[in-house]
Amino acid sequence: MSWFAVETQERNVKTGLVRPCSDCAVREFSVCAPLDPVEQVRVTQIMSQVEAADGSTIFGESDPADHVFNITTGAVKVYKLMPDGRRAITGFLFPGDFLGLTHRESYAYSAEAISPTKLCKFSRAKLEKLLDDMPKLERRLLGLASHELAAAQDQMLLLGRKTAKERLASFLVLLSNAARRHGKPGNPVDLPMGRNDIADYLGLTIETVSRTFTQLKRDGTIQLLDGNRAKLTNLEDLQELAGVM
Amino acid sequence: MSWFAVETQERNVKTGLVRPCSDCAVREFSVCAPLDPVEQVRVTQIMSQVEAADGSTIFGESDPADHVFNITTGAVKVYKLMPDGRRAITGFLFPGDFLGLTHRESYAYSAEAISPTKLCKFSRAKLEKLLDDMPKLERRLLGLASHELAAAQDQMLLLGRKTAKERLASFLVLLSNAARRHGKPGNPVDLPMGRNDIADYLGLTIETVSRTFTQLKRDGTIQLLDGNRAKLTNLEDLQELAGVM
């Protein structure tokens, strides 16, 4: 997923600006073709670090899309609103994920931290200038966009055709996989977002989400632990329900 | 949307390989920064033209993603299937649109022509090699991906939160806008896809789509003309319903 966070961290560790970040970034470092040192410096020069408190808005739908972010710590939800307040959360983002990549004048969605979050902030204008002579960077962004697009298509299948139970199962499997990809344990899976956010992500109501959770509990498929974590007792059933995502 | 089709058409007109195509491509030519002539030649060298009959599959979900396509004429639907046959159409594509752009080994979706269709076919391996020294090309692809992503997010809002009536209204407005963008009349809007396809695109059943059509007719919002066209009698109401897409 990430490597901006990686580069910047690497630089900043050397320059002593920030403390080393999670092992996730380090892991990604070895996976994603990194830039050469000179390029790394150039990237960090147009970057600054910002923090977002739990529940604070990072940007709104109609804000001018002047910046691109890369999450260092925490979690973010991205959503679209209808005039009457109906909401669809289009994604949850975690360390390493990009935020605000668009070719429009304004972000067409809002972003809000769902836990204390640190982000690398890039000026979009400068980033685009940088892109002109850093093809590796552009290639990487294209790969990210393509990956996001595939995820969006999965989500369309979920929203258009899956039952409540299947949606929740898919969601848990997704979170579990994401956690493992980030080097964290995949099984007691963390749920940093509230029921309302889950509902808006799955196209359901909060009540249906709650009811479906207890249904999965009764089935012996999951267990809800304290600290907003879910133990996936029967991963096979869950994956079956999810339709193997 | 397009410019691959443009370039290729331009070249081919000169070389006499194919007849000039729709004015759409020409129009796009002036809009999207074109490549220089030398680059144009290089692009056309890795391209071939293929045709797809109405209803024929262009590629399946699990096919190796060896080619990228650009639509010249016709219309294509892109969809994902669940093991039990449930289907979600994630998009309808028209002349100028790209098809098969992915960074995976296999397309993760299927593509099928919904009317007689001509496509430009590119070897993906060669295209990627070409990308290495044609930054303009890569930048353009990134823009396309970003645009598609925005559309996908709109669709997630539709599928997650809109009523049947709102979904159909959104769909009609979308088609109308797409038609105008392609230089065709936006108002009696063409519906080249069947009810089943509309249903799978909107996350509804064919019956609900049919009922909602007649509801919109009764409301005086639309009129169904022969030849699978819909006259948008009250565009304002329709846009209001759609939530201004």
Added chain:
DNA sequence: CGTAACGTTGAAAAGTTTCAACGGATGTGG
């Protein structure tokens, strides 16, 4: 200690789906 935020549960209501039937258009073969 009261209040607010969040999650759970129940019962009624609503929207959509499922099942079934019908009509029109198209195409095929006798």
Added chain:
DNA sequence: CCACATCCGTTGAAACTTTTCAACGTTACG
């Protein structure tokens, strides 16, 4: 040329899933 089958869209009625409305318990916080 007509009988017949097929495909597609429409409509009705019942069934079902999810939503809505309402109440309650818990936890956190001032």
